[in-house]
Amino acid sequence: MQAHNKTVVKSMQILTLFINHPKLTFNEMMELSNLPKTSLHRMVGSLEEMGFLTKDDNGHYSLGLIFLQFGQLVGERLDIRSIAYPIMKDLRDDVEEAVNLIVRDKDEAMYIEKVDTLHPVRLYTSIGRRSPLYAGDSRIILAFLPQEERENYLENIRLKPIAMGTITDKTKLRHAMDEARSNGYTITSSELEDYTKAVSAPILNGKDEIVAGISVAGIEARFQEDRLPELIDKVTKAAKAISVKLGSQTH
Structure with missing residues (x-):
């Protein structure tokens, strides 16, 4: 464990050099990091192989494009939380049910924000909770992924029963x-x-890609058939309001 920790620390030591230096040669990295040549060579090679560093034709290293992806994801998720929260709170106050904000994290969904119901009997959901993309309110994200991504997910996932209503048949799930x-x-x-x-309901970004889902969730007894049209209307309007703030023009 200690060896792995040292490797991570040294890797970060190398990567942080590029905060103040857009490009560096191997020798410049060696001077700035004070790492042994052999060790630095091995670590730079690994970082380049994983996409964290890239080298141009002149032998200069710079941060890899993977950091753009990470930065976009982090920034997008933070933006979604700050943008969504007041809309979620208004929705909760209106319908008096818990409102969740959900994003995709690989093959799972994660709840990144919640405004809880004030009812004493409530559905327990916490920020940071994970659930499979195929079940419950998380499925809104799976449904709006590009077809190729949806099919790839379905081909590689086993649908396990979680509660009595979980869909475990892939044909029914597709429907x-x-x-x-x-x-x-x-x-x-x-x-x-x-x-x-x-x-x-789905939350879309400026490219009209699914980036999150918003849900109203609670005890089944409070979600009677005659109330569903009202909930659908208010949840979809909240999703639209957040999406518009993220630049979507589809809604």
């Missing part, structure tokens, strides 16, 4: 995703926890 894209929202029942219900 549910088709409906979500057609309707612009999902209604899920007892998929992550028994006797719960959620209404979810």
Whole structure:
């Protein structure tokens, strides 16, 4: 463990050199880092192989394009939270149910913001909670991914039952995703926890790509059929308001 920690520390020592230096030669990195030549050579090679560093034809190193991806994701998620929160709070105050903000994290979904219901009987969900993309309010994200990504996910995932309403048949799941894209929202029942219900809508960015989902979720008894049209209307409007602030023009 200590050896791995030292490797990480040295790697960060190399990468942080580029905060103040857009480009560096190998010798310049050696002078600035005070690392032994052999050790530096090995670590620079690994960082280049993983895409964290790139080398031009003149032998100058710079940070790899992967940092643009990381930076975009971090910035986007932070922006979503700050933009979404007041809209989520208004929605919670209006419908008096818990409102969740969900993003994709590889093959899972993560809850990154929540405004809880004031009802004493509530559905337990915490910031940082993870769930599979195929189940519950998380499915709104899967449904709006590009077709190739959806199919790749379905080919490589095993649908496990989580609660009594979890969809474990891939044909039914595809149908549910088709409906979500057609309707612009999902209604899920007892998929992550028994006797719960959620209404979810997609949040799109300026490229009209799915970047998050917003949901109203709670105890099934408070989500009667005659109330669903109101919840659908308010959740989709909240999703649109957030998407517009992120630059989307699709809604």
